[in-house]
Amino acid sequence: MTLREQITHDLKDAMRARDEVRLSTLRLIQAAIKDRDIAARAEDRCEGCGHEEILALLQKLVKQREESAGVYETAGRLDLAERERREAEIVRAYLPEPMDGKAIAEAARTVVDELGAEGLKDMGKCMGALKERYAGRMDFSRAGKEIRALLQNAS
The missing domain is CATH 1.10.10.410 (Arc Repressor Mutant, subunit A)
Incomplete structure (x- = not known):
């Protein structure tokens, strides 16, 4: 199962389980991948973005979530910081084991x-x-x- 297929499968599972945070995060991932596919097609790459591009995109999403959590924490919005960290963990689950x-x-x-x-x-x-x-x-x-x-x- 490709990474795209896994995300779609997990999205359906999140819908069935009514897991709102997971569902919204997976929708965000899919939207980002579709945006990247559109950009790839504009560059005459009809197959869309490749596996490496998706991994880089996921890394970027994790980094954004971590930075946002830090900003929310500084502002005293611990509830929003916790949600951002949960979203980062959901995205991180699709990345391979990081190198030490x-x-x-x-x-x-x-x-x-x-x-x-x-x-x-x-x-x-x-x-x-x-x-x-x-x-x-x-x-x-x-x-x-x-x-x-x-x-x-x-x-």
Whole structure:
């Protein structure tokens, strides 16, 4: 079962269970995927967005929910912060197991070695390779710091 099919299946289950938070979150995910499909078709990719794009989209949704929860918490709206965190957990369930710091550092080192990167000018090339290989599994802000450190030491 593809990720799209799983989300649709879970949406139907949430409807049957009358789980409002899960239902609204899954509808939000589907709407975001449909928007991305429309954008892909505008770029002459008739099949819509691919699996990696969906994973990146889900990561973005989780990040947005976490940031919103922090803002709500600061404003004293703990009820809204809790809902945002619950939505983030629902979205996170569709992402593969995230990589830990050690695995990220190892992947960064491997990409730098494979590409023969020698300085900060190669940072974009390295990040592109990481995003291609580890979409949905890696914290790219942490990976960027690792690559930057490796490339600064290489110069």
